[in-house]
Amino acid sequence: xxxxxxxxxxxxxxxxxxxxxxxxxxxxxxxxxxxxxxxxxxxxxxxxxxxxxxxxxxxxxxxxxxxxxxxxxxxxxxxxxxxxxxxxxxxxxxxxxxxxxxxxxxxxxxxxxxxxxxxxxxxxxxxxxxxxxxxxxxxxxxxxxxxxxxxxxxxxxxxxxxxxxxxxxxxxxxxxxxxxxxxxxxxxxxxxxxxxxxxxxxxxxxxxxxxxxxxxxxxxxxxxxxxxxxxxxxxxxxxxxxxxxxxxxxxxxxxxxxxxxxxxxxxxxxxxxxxxxxxxxxxxxxxxxxxxxxxxxxxxxxxxxxxxxxxxxxxxxxxxxxxxxxxx
Amino acid sequence: xxxxxxxxxxxxxxxxxxxxxxxxxxxxxxxxxxxxxxxxxxxxxxxxxxxxxxxxxxxxxxxxxxxxxxxxxxxxxxxxxxxxxxxxxxxxxxxxxxxxxxxxxxxxxxxxxxxxxxxxxxxxxxxxxxxxxxxxxxxxxxxxxxxxxxxxxxxxxxxxxxxxxxxxxxxxxxxxxxxxxxxxxxxxxxxxxxxxxxxxxxxxxxxxxxxxxxxxxxxxxxxxxxxxxxxxxxxxxxxxxxxxxxxxxxxxxxxxxxxxxxxxxxxxxxxxxxxxxxxxxxxxxxxxxxxxxxxxxxxxxxxxxxxxxxxxxxxxxxx
Amino acid sequence: xxxxxxxxxxxxxxxxxxxxxxxxxxxxxxxxxxxxxxxxxxxxxxxxxxxxxxxxxxxxxxxxxxxxxxxxxxxxxxxxxxxxxxxxxxxxxxxxxxxxxxxxxxxxxxxxxxxxxxxxxxxxxxxxxxxxxxxxxxxxxxxxxxxxxxxxxxxxxxxxxxxxxxxxxxxxxxxxxxxxxxxxxxxxxxxxxxxxxxxxxxxxxxxxxxxxxxxxxxxxxxxxxxxxxxxxxxxxxxxxxxxxxxxxxxxxxxxxxxxxxxxxxxxxxxxxxxxxxxxxxxxxxxxxxxxxxxxxxxxxxxxxxxxxxxxxxxxxxxxxxxxxxxx
Numbered sequence: 001x002x003x004x005x006x007x008x009x010x011x012x013x014x015x016x017x018x019x020x021x022x023x024x025x026x027x028x029x030x031x032x033x034x035x036x037x038x039x040x041x042x043x044x045x046x047x048x049x050x051x052x053x054x055x056x057x058x059x060x061x062x063x064x065x066x067x068x069x070x071x072x073x074x075x076x077x078x079x080x081x082x083x084x085x086x087x088x089x090x091x092x093x094x095x096x097x098x099x100x101x102x103x104x105x106x107x108x109x110x111x112x113x114x115x116x117x118x119x120x121x122x123x124x125x126x127x128x129x130x131x132x133x134x135x136x137x138x139x140x141x142x143x144x145x146x147x148x149x150x151x152x153x154x155x156x157x158x159x160x161x162x163x164x165x166x167x168x169x170x171x172x173x174x175x176x177x178x179x180x181x182x183x184x185x186x187x188x189x190x191x192x193x194x195x196x197x198x199x200x201x202x203x204x205x206x207x208x209x210x211x212x213x214x215x216x217x218x219x220x221x222x223x224x225x226x227x228x229x230x231x232x233x234x235x236x237x238x239x240x241x242x243x244x245x246x247x248x249x250x251x252x253x254x255x256x257x258x259x260x261x262x263x264x265x266x267x268x269x270x271x272x273x274x275x276x277x278x279x280x281x282x283x284x285x286x287x288x289x290x291x292x293x294x295x296x297x298x299x300x301x302x303x304x305x306x307x308x309x310x311x312x313x314x315x316x317x318x319x320x321x322x323x324x325x326x327x328x
Numbered sequence: 329x330x331x332x333x334x335x336x337x338x339x340x341x342x343x344x345x346x347x348x349x350x351x352x353x354x355x356x357x358x359x360x361x362x363x364x365x366x367x368x369x370x371x372x373x374x375x376x377x378x379x380x381x382x383x384x385x386x387x388x389x390x391x392x393x394x395x396x397x398x399x400x401x402x403x404x405x406x407x408x409x410x411x412x413x414x415x416x417x418x419x420x421x422x423x424x425x426x427x428x429x430x431x432x433x434x435x436x437x438x439x440x441x442x443x444x445x446x447x448x449x450x451x452x453x454x455x456x457x458x459x460x461x462x463x464x465x466x467x468x469x470x471x472x473x474x475x476x477x478x479x480x481x482x483x484x485x486x487x488x489x490x491x492x493x494x495x496x497x498x499x500x501x502x503x504x505x506x507x508x509x510x511x512x513x514x515x516x517x518x519x520x521x522x523x524x525x526x527x528x529x530x531x532x533x534x535x536x537x538x539x540x541x542x543x544x545x546x547x548x549x550x551x552x553x554x555x556x557x558x559x560x561x562x563x564x565x566x567x568x569x570x571x572x573x574x575x576x577x578x579x580x581x582x583x584x585x586x587x588x589x590x591x592x593x594x595x596x597x598x599x600x601x602x603x604x605x606x607x608x609x610x611x612x613x614x615x616x617x618x619x620x621x622x623x624x625x626x627x628x629x630x631x632x633x634x635x636x637x638x639x640x641x642x643x644x645x646x647x
Numbered sequence: 648x649x650x651x652x653x654x655x656x657x658x659x660x661x662x663x664x665x666x667x668x669x670x671x672x673x674x675x676x677x678x679x680x681x682x683x684x685x686x687x688x689x690x691x692x693x694x695x696x697x698x699x700x701x702x703x704x705x706x707x708x709x710x711x712x713x714x715x716x717x718x719x720x721x722x723x724x725x726x727x728x729x730x731x732x733x734x735x736x737x738x739x740x741x742x743x744x745x746x747x748x749x750x751x752x753x754x755x756x757x758x759x760x761x762x763x764x765x766x767x768x769x770x771x772x773x774x775x776x777x778x779x780x781x782x783x784x785x786x787x788x789x790x791x792x793x794x795x796x797x798x799x800x801x802x803x804x805x806x807x808x809x810x811x812x813x814x815x816x817x818x819x820x821x822x823x824x825x826x827x828x829x830x831x832x833x834x835x836x837x838x839x840x841x842x843x844x845x846x847x848x849x850x851x852x853x854x855x856x857x858x859x860x861x862x863x864x865x866x867x868x869x870x871x872x873x874x875x876x877x878x879x880x881x882x883x884x885x886x887x888x889x890x891x892x893x894x895x896x897x898x899x900x901x902x903x904x905x906x907x908x909x910x911x912x913x914x915x916x917x918x919x920x921x922x923x924x925x926x927x928x929x930x931x932x933x934x935x936x937x938x939x940x941x942x943x944x945x946x947x948x949x950x951x952x953x954x955x956x957x958x959x960x961x962x963x964x965x966x967x968x969x970x971x972x973x974x
Binding site for chain 3: 473476485488489495579582587589602606609610614617621624
Binding site: 056058086087088089090091094095097099102103104105106107108116117120121152154165168169172 | 864865866868869870871872873874875876877879883884887888891961962963964
C-alpha cells in the first residue's frame with residue numbers, strides 16, 4: 001500500500017465511568033487504501049462501531065480518543081473539533097448508518113437532504129446541486145430519480161432508503177466512507193444488492209471503505225482485507241482470502257467455525273465456548289485466553305502482542321498455522 | 329422499570345433490619361446522592377409537622393375571638409406593638425391576629441385539602457383505570473371517553489365549575505361550612521384522569537403477562553387478580569403522579585381560595601390569607617401578604633422538587 | 648386524511664354535546680330556575696307561566712335539545728345577577744380577554760420555543776442551567792403569586808405600570824381595544840406577563856425535552872456525519888421534528904390560557920369574561936356559568952381541531968393515506 005487514504009495508529013478510545021476507565025478501543029492500527037474495502041468484524045461490543053465513530057469524530061461523550069493517531073490523506077485529524085472537523089465530514093469522509101429508516105430525516109424530501117449536503121461542500125449553484133442530486137440518486141440505482149427526488153423517505157422501501165443513505169454519504173465525493181453495519185437492518189434479499197452497490201461505488205470512485213459488520217458473509221462478499229476485533233483489540237488483520245481460509249488467531253478460527261459460509265467443509269457448526277467479557281471485567285493477559293483452547297501461561301500473564309509487533313497478522317502468542325503447529 | 333425492593337433473602341447469619349434494608353435500597357441510595365431532594369424533604373417534613381402540630385406550636389389561636397385584641401392590629405414583624413407592647417414574630421393583620429399562627433392554621437387547611445383531594449383523585453383514578461384496563465369493552469370506552477372530554481379542559485377550570493355547581497346545590501347557610509369538602513371534591517374530581525390513564529396503560533401491559541394468565545387459569549377472581557397482581561405493579565408511577573399532583577392540588581386550592589371560590593375567611597387557607605393580604609399591599613403592610621405567600625411557595629416548590637426527583641429515581645429511562 | 652378529519656369533527660361534536668348536557672343540567676337542576684328568575688313577590692300563575700315559557704313542563708330530552716338550539720343561536724337567557732341577556736354581557740367582555748390571551752399566547756410561544764431550543768442546545772451550559780432552575784420555580788409558582796409579585800414591584804414600589812384595569816380603550820366597530828392607546832398598552836404588560844409566564848415555562852420545558860430526544864436520533868448523527876452546519880442541524884433538522892409533538896400540546900396550552908385568564912383577570916381586575924365567570928361562581932349566577940362553559944368549550948374544541956390539521960401540514964408521513972398503522 002503506497003498511499004493509504006486512512007491510517008489509524010495505536011488508537012485508544014476511553015470511557016471514564018464510576019467504576020474506572022473502560023477502553024472500548026485499545027491500541028488499534030490499520031490502513032485503508034483508495035479503492036479498497038476493509039472489513040471490520042467482531043461480536044457486538046468488540047469495538048468495531050466505536051472505531052468508526054472515533055475516526056469520523058462522532059464519539060458520544062464521555063467517550064474520547066485517549067491516544068493514537070488518525071491520519072486522513074496523511075494529515076492527522078484525531079484532535080480536530082468543531083468547524084475544522086465539520087469541513088472534513090461529508091467532504092472528505094462520509095458515514096453510512098445501520099438503519100436507513102431512522103437515518104433519514106422524515107420531514108425533508110430526499111432531494112432537500114441531498115442538495116443541502118452538496119451545497120454545503122461544493123462551490124456550485126443551487127440548480128447544479130439539484131442536477132447533482134439527481135445524478136447521485138441515479139448512481140445508486142434509484143429508478144426515475146428525477147421524479148423521486150421530491151419524495152419523502154417514508155415513500156421508499158427499506159432497500160431503496162439505504163440506497164438514498166449511500167447517495168447522501170457519497171454526494172460530496174468523500175475519499176473515505178465508513179459503513180456501520182449497512183446491511184444489518186435490511187431484508188436478506190436486499191442485503192446482497194447493497195453490498196454489490198457499495199463494492200461497485202468503491203471501485204468506480206476509488207473510495208476507501210471501512211465496512212463494519214458482524215456478518216462474515218458480507219465480509220467474504222465485499223472486503224479486500226479484513227480486521228477482526230475482540231474486546232476492543234485487533235485480533236487479526238490480513239487479506240480476506242487468507243484470513244477466511246487460513247485463520248491464524250484462535251478467535252478468528254473460532255469465528256469461522258461458527259459461520260455457516262466459511263465452514264462448508266465441516267459437518268456442523270462449532271461454537272466458541274463462553275462469551276466475550278464485558279469491558280469492565282477483562283481478564284488479565286490476553287482477553288481471549290479464558291475461551292482459548294491453546295492458552296498457556298504466557299497468555300494468562302501478558303496481553304497479546306500488537307499486530308505490528310509480531311508478524312503483522314494475528315495478535316497472538318501462539319498463532320495457528322505456524323511451524324511449531326505443523327511439526328507438533 | 330426498576331423494581332426497588334429486593335426479595336427477602338434468607339440471610340444465613342444475621343438478617344439486616346428492615347430499616348437498614350430500606351436505607352441500602354436503590355431508592356435510598358439515589359436519595360442520599362440528591363442534595364436537592366434531601367433539602368426538599370426536610371422542608372416538607374418541617375412544614376407538615378408544624379401544620380399538624382399547629383395547636384401546640386402556634387402562640388395564638390387565630391379563630392378564638394376572645395384572645396384577639398384589635399389594638400394589636402397591623403403590628404409589623406419583629407417589633408412590639410405601639411399600644412399594647414405585645415410582640416409578634418411575623419406581625420399581625422388588621423384584626424390583630426398573629427400572622428405566624430394564621431399561617432400555621434392556614435397551612436393545615438391547605439395540606440388537608442391537598443392530601444384529601446389527591447387521595448380522592450388517586451382512589452378514583454386507580455379504580456377506574458384498573459376497571460377500564462382489565463375489563464375493556466364498554467366499561468373502558470365510557471371511562472376513557474369521559475376522561476378525554478375532561479382532559480380537553482384545564483383541571484383548574486373543571487375544579488371551579490364543580491365548586492360552582494356544588495355551591496349552587498348547597499343551601500346558603502351551609503356554604504361556608506361545606507366549603508372545605510366542596511374544595512376537596514372539586515380538586516379531586518378534576519385530577520383523577522391522569523391516574524386512570526397511567527393505571528389503565530399499565531394494566532393493559534400486565535394483563536397480557538404470563539403470571540396474570542396463570543392466575544386466571546387457576547380460577548382467581550378478577551378482583552383478586554386486579555388487587556394482588558396488577559395493582560402492585562402500577563404503584564410506582566402512581567406514587568410519582570401522586571407527589572406531583574399534591575403540589576398541583578395545593579396550588580389549585582390556593583388559587584381557588586385566592587379567587588374567593590375556596591376556603592372562606594372564617595377558615596382561611598394559605599390562599600385565603602394571600603387574598604386578604606393583597607388588600608394591604610398598597611398601604612405598606614407587606615407582611616400580611618408576604619409570609620403566607622412565601623410559605624405557599626416553599627411548600628409547593630419543595631413537593632415539586634421531591635416529585636421530580638422521585639420520577640427520575642423510579643424511572644431512570646425518563647431522564 | 649379525509650376520514651380522519653371527519654372522525655375528529657365527529658369527536659368534537661360529541662364533546663360539545665357532553666358539555667352542553669353539563670351546562671343544561673346546571674341550568675335545570677342547580678337551584679330552581681323559576682325561583683331564581685322571579686322575585687319574592689310572585690303568584691302561582693307567574694310560576695306556571697314561566698314554567699311553561701321556559702319549557703320546564705316538557706320531557707328532559709326535549710328540554711335539552713331546546714337548550715342546545717337556543718345556545719347555538721347565542722341565547723343563554725338572562726343573568727340572575729345583572730338581569731341582562733348573558734350573550735350581551737359576554738360579548739361586551741370578550742375583547743378584553745381575547746386581547747390579553749392573544750398577547751400572552753404570543754409571548755409564551757415565542758419565549759418558550761426560543762428558550763427551549765437554547766436550553767436543549769446548550770444542555771450543559773451555565774445559562775441553560777440557570778434558565779432550567781428558574782423554570783422549575785416558575786412551574787411551582789402559582790399564577791396569582793406571579794401577578795401579585797409583579798404588581799408589588801412595578802406598581803407599588805416603582806410606580807411604572809398600572810395595577811388594575813385595561814387603561815383607556817377605543818371602540819372600533821363594537822370591539823373595544825386597548826391596543827391603540829398608550830395607557831391601554833401599558834395596562835396590558837403586567838397581566839400578559841402574568842398569564843404568559845407559566846405557559847412559557849411549560850412550552851419551554853416541552854420543547855427542550857422533545858429537542859433533546861430528537862437530537863439523539865440517527866438522522867441527526869447522520870446530518871452531523873455529512874458535515875452540515877450546527878445551525879442547519881439545530882434549526883432545519885431538529886427543530887422541525889421537534890415541532891410535531893410540540894404543536895399538539897402547545898395548542899392545548901394556548902387553549903388553557905383562556906381558562907387561566909380567569910386568575911389573571913381577578914388579580915388585575917381586568918374586565919374580561921374570566922372575571923365575569925368568577926363573579927358568577929361567587930353569586931351562583933348559573934346562566935353566566937353555563938354560557939361561559941359553552942363558549943370556552945367551543946373555543947377549546949376549535950383549537951384542538953386546528954392543531955390536528957396543523958399536524959398534517961407539518962408531517963408528510965401523515966399526509967399520505969395511512970394504510971399501515973403509523974401513529
